[in-house]
Amino acid sequence: MSSVSNPAQVGTVEATIAAGINIALVKYWGKAPGTDNRPAVGSLSLTLDAPGTVTRVAFDPALAADTFRLNEAEADLRPVTRLLDEVRALAGIATRARVESRNTVPTAAGLASSASGFAALGLAAWQAAGLGRAGDPLDRRLVDLVRRGSGSAPRSLLGGFACIDVETAGVHPVTAAPGLEVSLVVALCADGPKSVSSRDGMALCAETSPYYPAWVESHPADLRAAEAAIGAGDFTALGEVMEHSTMKMHACMLASRPPLRYWAAGTLAALEALVPLRRDGRAYTTMDAGPHVKALCRREDEAAVADALRPVARAVLIARPGPAAHATTWDAGAR
Ligand code: PMV
Numbered sequence: 001m002s003s004v005s006n007p008a009q010v011g012t013v014e015a016t017i018a019a020g021i022n023i024a025l026v027k028y029w030g031k032a033p034g035t036d037n038r039p040a041v042g043s044l045s046l047t048l049d050a051p052g053t054v055t056r057v058a059f060d061p062a063l064a065a066d067t068f069r070l071n072e073a074e075a076d077l078r079p080v081t082r083l084l085d086e087v088r089a090l091a092g093i094a095t096r097a098r099v100e101s102r103n104t105v106p107t108a109a110g111l112a113s114s115a116s117g118f119a120a121l122g123l124a125a126w127q128a129a130g131l132g133r134a135g136d137p138l139d140r141r142l143v144d145l146v147r148r149g150s151g152s153a154p155r156s157l158l159g160g161f162a163c164i165d166v167e168t169a170g171v172h173p174v175t176a177a178p179g180l181e182v183s184l185v186v187a188l189c190a191d192g193p194k195s196v197s198s199r200d201g202m203a204l205c206a207e208t209s210p211y212y213p214a215w216v217e218s219h220p221a222d223l224r225a226a227e228a229a230i231g232a233g234d235f236t237a238l239g240e241v242m243e244h245s246t247m248k249m250h251a252c253m254l255a256s257r258p259p260l261r262y263w264a265a266g267t268l269a270a271l272e273a274l275v276p277l278r279r280d281g282r283a284y285t286t287m288d289a290g291p292h293v294k295a296l297c298r299r300e301d302e303a304a305v306a307d308a309l310r311p312v313a314r315a316v317l318i319a320r321p322g323p324a325a326h327a328t329t330w331d332a333g334a335r
Pocket of ligand 1: 023024026027028029043114115150151152153198199288289
């Protein structure tokens with residue numbers, strides 16, 4: 001698109017995008033060498049119907065500088081401007097943007113708010129700048145753009161199960177067998193933001209954990225097993241490989257120097273509460289770079305899993321597979 005014909009230069013153009021958070025079943029932990037934020041391992045996730053992020057980007061010729069408000073308050077502009085600068089370079093425009101974001105995810109609590117955040121911001125900026133429209137096939141440059149913000153963000157561009165390939169760093173959907181109807185029950189197990197960002201945690205782990213090479217080496221087999229389980233509709237195989245990938249990642253973290261422990265007392269309380277359901281193969285658990293526990297279960301078991309978690313968790317929410325990042329209106333909001 002030529003810079004002269006780009007509408008962002010002659011009037012205000014805007015786009016609003018909603019994106020759901022995604023939870024990794026086979027985990028991404030570790031970065032490839034270089035500056036492009038490419039992963040050292042692939043990953044496979046489930047994008048949820050809620051919570052998530054709604055972001056409106058308006059390129060406005062009257063603005064002297066970018067602005068960013070998150071949940072009605074001024075917020076750190078730097079990562080937003082970095083992404084907008086890339087979009088402006090691709091679109092051949094110089095127009096500054098007003099960015100507003102509404103997050104229904106507890107920000108930076110290890111619930112992957114950065115993934116839905118960068119997916120919503122990236123796609124909204126992309127469309128507002130005229131680089132693409134709703135319904136276009138996923139553009140590889142958009143995938144790279146949001147990945148540079150957050151390694152797990154490309155997965156929130158897609159709905160349902162999504163896989164990031166370690167060789168290409170591209171993302172593709174994984175089609176589930178028709179009978180595989182799952183829910184993820186999220187137990188919030190502690191308050192406050194996490195103490196170590198995933199970026200810093202990954203670097204520490206790669207530098208100091210003796211288990212890191214084994215983590216990287218054993219990872220592709222988990223990814224293959226999870227893809228096969230989803231394709232075959234094998235809930236048990238999927239739950240088991242998710243649990244295995246999770247525990248390997250946390251073992252690798254714990255063996256760092258100093259140790260990296262994202263779990264809180266409430267994390268163990270939630271795991272304990274699920275022991276009977278796990279024994280019956282009805283609930284499998286995963287944790288990320290934070291204290292919260294997410295339990296994968298069949299749709300018919302979501303109420304039982306939530307009931308088991310409620311006495312020990314700060315809050316429990318039941319989520320199901322959600323759509324790809326998509327256009328919405330600012331007033332529609334996110335649940
Ligand atoms: O997207 P990041 O850089 O916040 O990393 C996410 C890492 C984990 O949540 C721990 C695992 C994953 O694959 O989402």
